[in-house]
Amino acid sequence: MRNVRLTIAYDGTDFLGWQVQARGRxxxxxxxxxxxxxxxxxVKVSAAGRTDAGVHADGQVINFRTDIDSxxxxxxxxxxxxxxxRDVQALSGCEVDDRFHARYSAxxxxxxxxxxxxxxxxxxxRHRVTRLKYRPSIARLNQLARPLLGPHDFxxxxxxxxxxxxxxxxxxxxxxxxxxxxxxxxIAANAFLWRMVRSIAGTLxxxxxxxxxxxxxxxxxxxxxxxxxxxxxxAAGLVLxxxxxx
Amino acid sequence: MRNVRLTIAYDGTDFLGWQVQARGRxxxxxxxxxxxxxxxxxVKVSAAGRTDAGVHADGQVINFRTDIDSxxxxxxxxxxxxxxxRDVQALSGCEVDDRFHARYSAxxxxxxxxxxxxxxxxxxxRHRVTRLKYRPSIARLNQLARPLLGPHDFxxxxxxxxxxxxxxxxxxxxxxxxxxxxxxxxIAANAFLWRMVRSIAGTLxxxxxxxxxxxxxxxxxxxxxxxxxxxxxxAAGLVLxxxxxx
Numbered sequence: 433m434r435n436v437r438l439t440i441a442y443d444g445t446d447f448l449g450w451q452v453q454a455r456g457r458x459x460x461x462x463x464x465x466x467x468x469x470x471x472x473x474x475v476k477v478s479a480a481g482r483t484d485a486g487v488h489a490d491g492q493v494i495n496f497r498t499d500i501d502s503x504x505x506x507x508x509x510x511x512x513x514x515x516x517x518r519d520v521q522a523l524s525g526c527e528v529d530d531r532f533h534a535r536y537s538a539x540x541x542x543x544x545x546x547x548x549x550x551x552x553x554x555x556x557x558r559h560r561v562t563r564l565k566y567r568p569s570i571a572r573l574n575q576l577a578r579p580l581l582g583p584h585d586f587x588x589x590x591x592x593x594x595x596x597x598x599x600x601x602x603x604x605x606x607x608x609x610x611x612x613x614x615x616x617x618x619i620a621a622n623a624f625l626w627r628m629v630r631s632i633a634g635t636l637x638x639x640x641x642x643x644x645x646x647x648x649x650x651x652x653x654x655x656x657x658x659x660x661x662x663x664x665x666x667a668a669g670l671v672l673x674x675x676x677x678x
Numbered sequence: 679m680r681n682v683r684l685t686i687a688y689d690g691t692d693f694l695g696w697q698v699q700a701r702g703r704x705x706x707x708x709x710x711x712x713x714x715x716x717x718x719x720x721v722k723v724s725a726a727g728r729t730d731a732g733v734h735a736d737g738q739v740i741n742f743r744t745d746i747d748s749x750x751x752x753x754x755x756x757x758x759x760x761x762x763x764r765d766v767q768a769l770s771g772c773e774v775d776d777r778f779h780a781r782y783s784a785x786x787x788x789x790x791x792x793x794x795x796x797x798x799x800x801x802x803x804r805h806r807v808t809r810l811k812y813r814p815s816i817a818r819l820n821q822l823a824r825p826l827l828g829p830h831d832f833x834x835x836x837x838x839x840x841x842x843x844x845x846x847x848x849x850x851x852x853x854x855x856x857x858x859x860x861x862x863x864x865i866a867a868n869a870f871l872w873r874m875v876r877s878i879a880g881t882l883x884x885x886x887x888x889x890x891x892x893x894x895x896x897x898x899x900x901x902x903x904x905x906x907x908x909x910x911x912x913a914a915g916l917v918l919x920x921x922x923x924x
Contacts, residue, residue: 443801488802510797521798551756552767555689556734560802 433497436505437528438512442520444488444667445559451482459483459492459520466515467496480538480675484627486667488560491523491542491674495534532677540604540676541624545617545633546669561614562669568615568640573608576636577617579650580606587656589632590625599625599656606632618673630664638662679743682751683774684758688766690734690913691805697728705729705738705766712761713742726784726921730873732913734806737769737788737920741780778923786850786922787870791863791879792915807860808915814861814886819854822882823863825895826852833902835878836871845871845902852878864919876910884908 440463448456452464460477467475480493503511509522516522531537546561553563583602590599605620617633639648639662652660686709694702698710706723713721726739749757755768762768777783792807799809829848836845851866863879885894885908898906 441798441801443804490800490802513798518799518804519801521801523798523800552687552759552769553764554736554769555687555765555767556736556806557802558689558764 433499434501434505435495435528435530435532436498436508436525437493437495437532437534438509438522438525440489440492440494440509440520440522442489442492443559444483444486446519447485449483449485449487450479450492459489462517462520463494466512469515470511471498471500478534480534481541481624481672483670483672484667486559487670487672489672492672493534493538493675493677495528495532534675537677538623538675539678540620540622541672542605542618542620542674542676543624543629544671544673545619545629545665546671547615547617547637548613549615550613559668560671562666564615564637566641568637570608570610570615572643573615573617573636573640575646576639576644576649577606577608579646579653580632584653585656586625586628586653588652588658588660589628589635591627591658594626596625601625601628627664629670630667631658631661633665633669635662637665679745680747680751681741681774681776681778682744682754682771683739683741683778683780684755684768684771686735686738686740686755686766686768688735688738689805690729690732692765693731695729695731695733696725696738705735708763708766709740712758715761716757717744717746724780726780727787727870727918729916729918730913732805733916733918735918738918739780739784739921739923741774741778780921783923784869784921785924786866786868787918788851788864788866788920788922789870789875790917790919791865791875791911792917793861793863793883794859795861796859805914806917808912810861810883812887814883816854816856816861818889819861819863819882819886821892822885822890822895823852823854825892825899826878830899831902832871832874832899834898834904834906835874835881837873837904840872842871847871847874854882873910875916876913877904877907879911879915881908883911 442459448458450459452458452460475496477494477496505527509525512522547564548561549564549567580603585599586601587599601621603621608617688705694704696705698704698706721742723740723742751773755771758768793810794807795810795813826849831845832847833845847867849867854863
């Protein structure tokens with residue numbers, strides 16, 4: 433059995449998220465259905481990031497085992513796309529070592545959050561961006577973000593129902609930058625807690641609006657209590673941008 | 679009564695087109711409903727281009743009369759957006775001379791058609807692009823397009839049910855160019871016949887695939903018969919890009 437790794441992209445708008453659920457349309461469900469039609473048996477699939485309802489991916493990574501030997505791994509994504517709906521598509525593929533696991537082997541996940549301060553959100557991108565009703569300071573947002581760098585207990589930025597007991601994660605990068613009409617936050621970490629990116633995004637925007645100082649972020653982080661976080665940013669602005677390995 | 683001109687954008691995916699119909703969701707219907715809520719009476723709206731079902735607009739122009747004097751015309755679009763659904767938004771606005779009419783005053787409409795030859799269409803833009811299963815020659819497409827420049831009877835490129843008796847239109851520009859992963863056709867004319875852009879787009883792609891010579895386009899144009907056209911390109915790749923006046 434060959435181990436195949438694929439990079440996939442999806443528009444999260446019409447999905448209940450990555451993970452298969454008892455009812456409702458999920459990305460994992462669509463990918464498994466397409467693989468089942470190709471293999472004529474159930475094929476298990478792992479993903480690097482279990483994105484929530486409405487969250488998009490430009491570079492999600494998945495892996496699975498295949499016994500279809502006639503298909504070179506580099507053409508696998510093309511064959512799979514003909515079975516996938518248009519809101520999930522595989523972008524590239526390769527064969528990987530048997531030990532490779534999309535989730536456990538990942539060393540870094542990179543997410544982007546997109547806002548706009550425009551008075552009108554262009555309809556073509558309305559599901560990929562959140563509108564801000566004030567003009568944020570990118571310089572202040574970058575100052576506010578700095579205390580989050582490094583390894584920390586991020587309990588403040590996840591709901592109490594987060595299943596991991598150990599809530600230490602290492603943030604490698606967090607940067608705000610303008611891009612066309614957008615304000616983008618790019619955040620990279622070894623791994624993220626449930627809803628962590630949206631909680632950080634929403635809290636930093638709230639603190640920027642209040643013209644807060646970075647010490648305020650330090651205090652909220654140190655509280656290790658979700659009540660210290662601001663409102664979470666909506667799902668629609670969030671994109672799983674890339675996953676790194678090794 | 680002031681005459682207000684607005685530039686609007688929409689995602690045509692969930693619309694039956696611009697023009698109000700007996701049943702079904704239309705862009706004009708949504709704009710009129712929003713204006714009616716603002717004015718508490720019916721407000722008639724004209725548009726430069728009556729786009730079909732599934733066709734998008736980045737720069738459609740509309741006009742209407744208003745008696746709301748408290749609102750500067752330059753802020754009109756902001757007020758209207760709060761009544762519009764997210765798939766139609768006004769981008770800018772101004773007050774215009776009483777003689778201005780969005781449709782009859784327009785001197786040039788500019789459309790763009792987007793294709794990709796990628797094996798996977800990124801899900802985020804799937805409604806804005808048509809996938810080609812071969813790699814087109816941009817140089818040949820530009821040669822094939824040249825005979826269409828200038829004033830011609832474009833009967834070949836419109837269904838027989840087109841209502842205008844005079845089917846002469848003047849094409850000012852038609853150019854194919856690469857843009858990122860896209861192949862774009864930009865076409866500008868004083869006005870277009872019904873489905874003319876999609877018919878030209880589909881025919882030129884067909885002829886490029888056949889490695890045809892420009893004389894073939896001349897012959898098809900001269901036939902003045904829709905049977906001489908190739909298959910029309912799908913609605914989803916077409917965008918009303920801009921409208922010029924005066």
